[in-house]
Structure formats: C-alpha cells, structure tokens
Amino acid sequence: MTRNNLIAFCYLYIGGILLAMTYPVDASWDRALLIGAIGSFLPITAFALAVMFRGATLDGGLRATLWVLLALPALVLGYSRYHSADRVHDASLGVIDFASMSESRLSHPPAGTSRLRVRLLEAPAGELVFRLTGEADVRIPVRDEGGRPRLDEQGRWLFEVVRTPMTSEVIRFEASDGAGLERMIDQPFTRLDSVEVLSGGASGQVEVFQIANHVRSFVRGRGGQSPVTVLGRVSQDPRVFGFRTVLFITPSFIQYPAGGPFYAIDGGDIQVTIQPDMKGYAAFARTEATGVDVVFEGELTFARGPSNPGGFDAARFLQNNNVYGTMFLYAPRFGPPPMERIEAGEAGFRGASPLVRFSLGLRDDVLRVIKQTMPFPQSAFLGGVTLGLRYGLQGVTWEGGSSDDPSADVVMQSTIADDFRASGVNHVLAVSGLHVTILTVMFLAIFTSLRLPKQVYVPMVILALVVFAIITGARPSTLRAVIMNSLFLLTWAYLNQGLRSSILLGVPVAAFLILVHNPLVVVDPSLTLSFGAILSLALLTGPLHDLCLRLKGSVFVAAVLTLVGLSAAGVANWFLATSIWFLVPFAVSAGMLFWGATLLRKRGNDPFARVGFASIPNSISTFLAAQLAIQIGMMIPLSAIYFSRWPFAGAYANLIAIPLIGIVVQLAALGGLMGLIPVVGSWVALTMNAANWLGASLFIWVAHFFASTFPYPYVRRPTVRELLVYYGIISAWIWFPVWHGRVKGWCEARGWTQRWAPWAVAGIPAVVVAGLLLGTQEPRVARDVAVVEVLSVGYGSAVHVRSPGGRDVLLDSGFRELGRSRRNEAERSVLPYFSHVGVRSLDAVVLTSPALERTGGVSYLLDHIRADTLWMPDGLVDLIQTHGGNRGFRQEFDRDALVSRLVADAAHPGMRTLTTVLQERGDRKVNQMARSVVAPKALTAGAAILEEDHGIRGGFRIVPVGIGAVTADDEGNIRQGSALRIEFGKGSILYAADLTTEEAGRLPRSLLSADVLVLPRQALLDPPGDPVVNAGALEEEVGKWIDWVNPSVVILEYGFPRSVVGVRSRSAVDRFRIIERYFHHEQPEIRFLVTDQSGSVRVTLDGMGLAVQTQQERNRAGGGDADDTVSSMAIGL
C-alpha cells in the first residue's frame, strides 16, 4: 500500500462513519455488517497477493481496481464501526414457533445473567399466553464487617453465586397485536430450559432477545426512580469544582432494581456528581481517586436530549464520551454516605496505572508551583493553557472577581471565559496542536543543546508528549496533536522526511486512530475544530498567501482600506455592517477604489508603488495568511455550526494572542518543571513566572479588550448541505490548477479551445449539484402554516410565532439572572434557537407582563437581533418613559429587580437596560440604514399585533384580549398581566401570560375559548400575598380556566423556579405539583404538557386545525433516548 493509498483509506473510513450517521440501519444488520467488514478485506488481500506473486506493475486498470477494492473495506469498516459503537445491541437467542414447538430455535443460551425481551414476529390466531422457565445464577456480594462489598487482592468483586430456578412472568399476546410488539421480562435468566404455554399456542412466532447488560439498559428518566447499587472503578481524573466534583466511573456490576440481582456490566460509563457535604468527599475530590474501586447507590438516569430545536444535546455529548448514565448523590442526614471507597483486600486501595499516576502526580506538582508563583486569576489562566485545567476559570472576572458575589460590581463584568469566547481566543484553552507543537519545539531545543543524536531523544520527546496528553485529559484535539507530532518526529528521526509530507499523512492517520477507538467523537467540536484548523493551515495558507502577494501598490492600499472600513463598521454597529442598505453602497465604493487603484498602476503613476503584501516580512505575511486561512476554513463555518455565533474579534485578537501564548506556554512549562528542582527550583520558578505574569496579564487584558470592543454576533447556523457547498467551493479554489488543467486538456482533446470551455464543462454540473443540494432542503420552519414554538426556557417564557406569511414574532424574552450562574435564557436558548431556524430579524417582540421571567432577557435579545416593534404593557411603557435615562432612579420601586434590569440601576450605571437599548435604537439615520430601529408601542386590548388574510383558510392574527391593571405586590414588584390570542382559521391558542384569574373572568368567553391554553404562570404559581398553598382553591382556580377556555391541550412553561421567585420557590413547586396532579386525575382527556419535561412544544396551525409536537417526541424520532429505555421493571427476585 502506497502512502496515497493509506491516506485515502483513512479518509474513506471517515466517509463510512458519515454514511452510517446519515443512513443508519437497525440491529438486524449487525451480523451482516460484521461479516461485511471482515469479508470486504478479502478481495483487496487476494488482489495484493496476486499482484505480488505475478510481479505485475500497478498501472491503468490495475490501479483503478486497487482504488475500488480499497474503498470498499474502508467504507464498510467505518460504517460498521460507527454502527456498533452508536447502538447497544441486544443479542437474539432464537425464535419460538408456537405452531411447531419442536422447531423452536432457542439455539443461543444467554451469555451470563441478564434480562430478556420477546418480540412478536407473527401474530397468533387467538390469544397466546406463555411463560419461560430456566435458571438464574444470582450473585450475592461477600461483605465486610461494615456491610460493604469486598474485593480480592486482584481487584475482583467477591460474590457467592446461587443457582436458582426461574420462571418468567406471564407473557400475553392477542390476535390483534401487530408484528414487532415487544414484551419485557423482568426476571433474570442465565439459562432457558422450556416454554410453558398457558393458553392458545397453536400459532404465532416470537423472537427472544437477551437485553445487553450495558449501562444504557439500566438508566431511567428522572424523578422518583428506584435507586440502584453500583460496584465500579473511577476511570478518569475527577473534575473538581468549587461546589461539586464530577466522577467518571466504569461500573463492573449493577444491582437492579434495589434488592434485585447484580448484573455484570459490559459497557458504558456513569457520570456521578457529589457535593462537599458528603462524608468522605475529600477522598474523591482529588487526583488520587483515579482508579479507586467504589460502591455507590443512587438514582441512575439518562442525560437529556436538546430541550429546544438546535439546543445542546447533553445525552449525545455524554454518549460520545461513552457516558450513558448520570447520577447525583446527595448526602443523607443519617447513615453511611452514598459512595464509599473499597480496598482490594490486603493490597489496600487500588489506583490508576503507574504511567497515569505519574502523569497526574506531575500535573499536581506543576500546579502547586503555579499556585506559589502566579497570582489568581493569572494562575487559573496558566493552569488552563498548560495543564488543561480550564474549569478553574469558570465564573472568574478579568480583574479576579468572582461571579459568586452578586452584590459587588463583578456582576457587571464579563468573566474571563466569556471574554475568551467572544474574542475568539478560546482555542488556547483547548489544549491542542498549538500547545503540543510549542512543547515539541521546546523539548527538541533542549535535547539539541545537549548534543544528543535525534534517534536517541525522539522516543523521550514522544513519551513526554504522551504524559502531556494524559495530564491534559487526553481530549481528541490533544490526541490528534500528539499523534501527528509523534509521526512527524518518527519520520524525521528515522526516515528523514520533511514536515509537509508528515502533515499530509499525519492528519488522516491521527483521525483514523482516534475514530477507530471511538467513532462517536467524529462530531465532537474538540475533534472537528482541531482537524479543521490543521487542514486549513496545511491546505489554505499557501494559496491565500499567493493570492495576497498579488496585492501591490495602490491595490494593496485599497484592500487594506476596504478591510479596515468594513471592520470599523462592524465594530461600531453590527446591524449596520450586515445591512444591505450599507453593504451595497460600501461594495460600490470599494469597487471604485479598486478600479482607481488598478488604473493608477496601469498608468505607471502609482504613489504607493513600493508597498505591497510582498513587502511584509515573510514570517509575518505567512502568519497573516494562516490566520485568514483559519477564519475561512474553520472559524466562520464551524463556529456557526457549533456555537451559532462568530467571534468577529478573533481575526484581530489572534494576531496578538497566538505569538503571546507561545511565550506564555513555554515559560509556564519551563517554570513549572524547574520549580520541581529542590531548593533553587522555587526561586527560578518564581522569577520566570514573575515575567510570565506580564504575559498572562496581557493575554487576559487583550481578550477582555477585544471582547468588550468587538461584537460577538449570532449568525445563521448552516445546514450540512450548505456546509458541503461551502467546502466544495473552497476545495475547487484550492485545487484550481489541478482540475482546471485536466478539464482544459479534456476540452482541448475535443476541440473546445475557448477560454470559458473548462469553466462551462466543470462549472455547470457543479452549479446543478449545488442547486439540487440547496434547493431540495427541507424548510427550517414549515411554510404556509402558522407555527407556534413554546420554548423551554426554565421558569420563564419565550414563544416564537411564525405566521403563514413568513413573519416572525417573539412573545416574551425569558429570564436573566445576574448572580452566580449568570443564567441568561435569551443567550442560552432563544438566540441559538433563532440561529438554528434561520430567523435573523423579528417583526415584533411582545412583552406580555413586567415579570422578570418574561422580560429579563429583552435588552440582551435586542442587542443581538433586529426587531421592528417592541410591544409592552402600558405599566412598563410608563415606567420607561417616566424614569428611563435617569440612572439614579432607585426610589419608588427600590426593591424591584425589574427596575434595575429594565429601566436604570444606580448600583451598576454601566448596565445595559431596556431603556439604554431603546435609546440607542431610536429612529435615527444610522439605525434606518442598519434597519435596526425599534419602535416601542403599548399593548392595548383588541389592537392586532399581526394580521394576515389567507383567503379560504381564514385569517391569521395575534391580538391582545385582556390587559390587567398595574399593581405592586408586598415586595414592591410591579405586576401587570395580559393575555393574547393566536388564531389561524379554525385553530386558536390562548397565551394567558400573567393575566389573573379574576381579570380573565371579566372577559367574554368567546375571547377565551381556544384549542390550546398556555397557562398563566405567575397568577397560578406565584400569586401575591400569603405563600401558603391551598390545594382546593388552586384546583378550583385552574378549573375555571379549563371551563372558560375548554382546551384539548394545556401547556405550562415551567422549570426550576428558585432563581426567579427566590424564597417563594417552595410554594411555586408545591403549586406546580398540585396542578400537575389535577390534570392527571381530574382532566385526563386534556393533553397536559410541561416544557421542563417535554422540551419545547410546537403547535402547527394550518387554518383547518392544529397539530402539537414536543421536542421530546422529536428527539425520540431522531433516535434519542426515550423515557422507557427498558420498560417498567419494578420487581426483581
């Protein structure tokens, strides 16, 4: 196999993985794929042997055959590897044919003790009732005097095994049951002996499956599940935060359910979160816990999929890292702690392997040196960039304050992590190629100065890189860099190969090795951003550099002026820089500038003839081209995909950040290692890190400066097809000389010698393919219908309404918390959702009430998206008009958080409030050009917010039906409710917002009657006055709403209320439970949906009626976890 074949094989393997993601198959393909994966290597092997023995040379047809034979195993291997890693497969034990019991083929005995399920293959003629009998090996742990399970000295868990006769529960199928119906068998079996038919049995076929003893088979939805006991081992370095520690545990046995049998686990890890109040916490919140054996008990749950379209998929993220279950352990008031370490007999506590122990010990030693020689928060920055300890930077402001302190001015400051993200320098915290290369160069320089031959020291450098990878958590980006650098070092030391050849080979080989180990990380940002960066550098820098070298004289000056002009516009007003009313005149001006510059050069009187890109020193110009390459090849498309945002500042900030980080990391590594030398080392480390303090401080300041100067805009998230077209265009440009030359030769051979011929021959099919790819995409939001997406934003509201005419309205903007967690739903949920569905401007934003859970995010929202009109209840309009702009206003509503968030805050005069935003977005020339004027309007009952006529399907309109009175509660909070109706033809939704029940009772029933009711949250869960809950009164109140509205679907926008309603949260939780119980027991025919559980709720109105779909249902349809991964297994033995 040649080098090119190897490169192609690796890329085709990745292609196979992408195929498996795009076109997955079910478990029935397991065996075929396994045979296919093995079998596909036979032709290429036979071919290679034939070529070798016959001594044939590979040319023409043979070469083409080789490529085809190579592509097949690579694709099949990639496909089957992803297929096997992505799914947990239950093994089929055979088929029971009831028509001919003698032909039943239960040929495969269960492998170990496990649970079973049966699937109906062929429906019986009548009722079929049977049960399975056999035996189970039941494990009973050997316990010590304290009652804890014991390990032997080799670290094996000790059990007494008791063989017990086992009979399954009765299994029943009806004649009406369709093929594919499944029944779970709660009992464990180690051996199946017979099938006992209790009724029927003349016909029907069922297949028996052994449920895999994978962690995924034992997880359940959250909320009052039976706890399970786990015997396992801490598999990674614990992640220690200030207020919790996260452990990753590989389980060996799980007792499921409580009091049931212990199953030997054959796959999946569990993420366990413990808190400092747990007895023995300190023993787990440290590196030494890695590798320790543990026993723990708790509720084993699965992580949630995305709550909103385009939201973060925690379940997928964890599964990509082999974590299939999560557990939160709470310290009990009495009794033993929920997690304990177990000693391996006389051998004591086990730990990690010697190499891992050494690496993590070295990390702690270096961290100790950093803590002694670098003040906080620079120390946290240094720990992040050299040791991968990025969690230390969470919640830290650039001046060293902590967001844990809500009373101080730090609530106004962005955190370092925010600054790094917004300025586009966050990549320095993802330990990757930059760091590994810096360390490689540093080690090489040290060894070269010692005059050692490279063949001797290269293995030592590779070992050091492996240790570094372990220290930093062995993330895909680090592994990629270590593998690539190791390949480079090996080829350089032993084969005398150059750097470029090493990159071209190293990138695919590194990707292949990482994806063979775990193909699920193929979409992990750590992997794709890392590979995107290195491929951009390798493939795009050269062509971009060559292109820039053409910029000479006045043309170069014109290019610089254009770039500066556009950037300045973007910094001054992002809406302006993205407005067509600005871009077209700007493009015309730039075009004229270039035309004039070209004219000057042609006439030979160019005043700037001596300047140009070529006059920049080569190292700097290459660096500039590399930065441009990374922006085009990686940052712009992939940042939009993963984060819905583009760090505009990154292109400039990295010009300073990258050279600076090179110095900082080298000094930190040298200082950290020298600090380990006894006595003198501390002094050297102190001196070196004193110098590094300047670098670290400058870096943090640079990030803060760019983050606070440049915008960090939300951008439309591209689809996979759009990404394909984008990279297709870039590839066509990179390899222009190759394809153009070949196509030109092909055209000339046919006598087509025109200059445009190659363009036409290659371009027309390319445009057709791109057109098909883009033109046949599913619309992001359904067209010609009204779509109402009630978003899941915790205890708060945000509802997106897309009219049948394609106009967009947002009802409420979610909650924003300034305290510890700095939760901002506009940033976290609403704007990423708009990015996902491609909404870049809104026709209107409607605030239905002054309640913070509806208005908190509005200023942030308006800072990041265009909105023509802002509708507000008159109480809020009055407040802003009367007191807006008076930054000292803190009297009348002194205790009202609303005032400080929306109107003015004397404590934080720099805070961006709604008043500030509205003043900036007034009806001025620049805002008109930017299309960013926001017109505030008062909500009045009956005045339509949006109205469209759709002929026979009826009218669409959003109209306020009730505006409540302005009141202030005992705590000084302003309250004013309102309710909106959304109608399209025969379908309608009542968005009750915060209208009180009393106020709603005064409205005509015709205005209230609707198919869907979004419950008034504040009125029901957080009413003013006595927080004591009267269940009967609350049920009666909800009952009134149901009587008036008569809905078939009721939606409650509910999440954890403490951050919003503070001390009244307990009352809100109690009230929620009463309401939930009321609907389950008293109104079972009404579909009751809670956004916290079901995710966002989409109501689609087509004029004739409506359809409701939850995000949870969409997650399931997309292959995500369901609540009933294994159906109700309440009993064991």
Place this chain on the structure above:
Amino acid sequence: MSRDMEDGAKYLGRVLMGAIAMGVLVVMFHPDYREAAVALWKGKPDTSPIWQSNIAYYPEVGLAITPERRHDPE
C-alpha cells in the same frame, strides 16, 4: 533541520535569560511578588500573598501532600 533545532535552542536560551531578567524586575517592583520572595526566603510559603490568592483555586492541591487534608463533615 538540525540547524533549525540549534537555532531553536539558542532562541530558547535567549527567551529564558530574558524572562529571568524581566522576572527579577517584576519581583523587585510588584509588591505581591516581593512579599512572595520574602515568604519563600523565610520558609513560610503559605504566608505568600500569591499563595493566599490561590487558596480557592483547585484547593485539593495544597502546599504539602497529605492524603486526608480536608475536614470531612462527620
């Protein structure tokens, strides 16, 4: 390549010497670094303001390695 490596070694040496020179200046003029140097000289690194500022940062990594340093709630 070897030539590059040798140049790299010289560059690294220059960076190192420059850093130490710069570091000495910072230790002389930055009060926290000055006090940290004094604390180191006195053999009391835990009194250094730099160490103090890092108390809450990865608290499990202390000055001396003791397996059960933290107080567990009993």
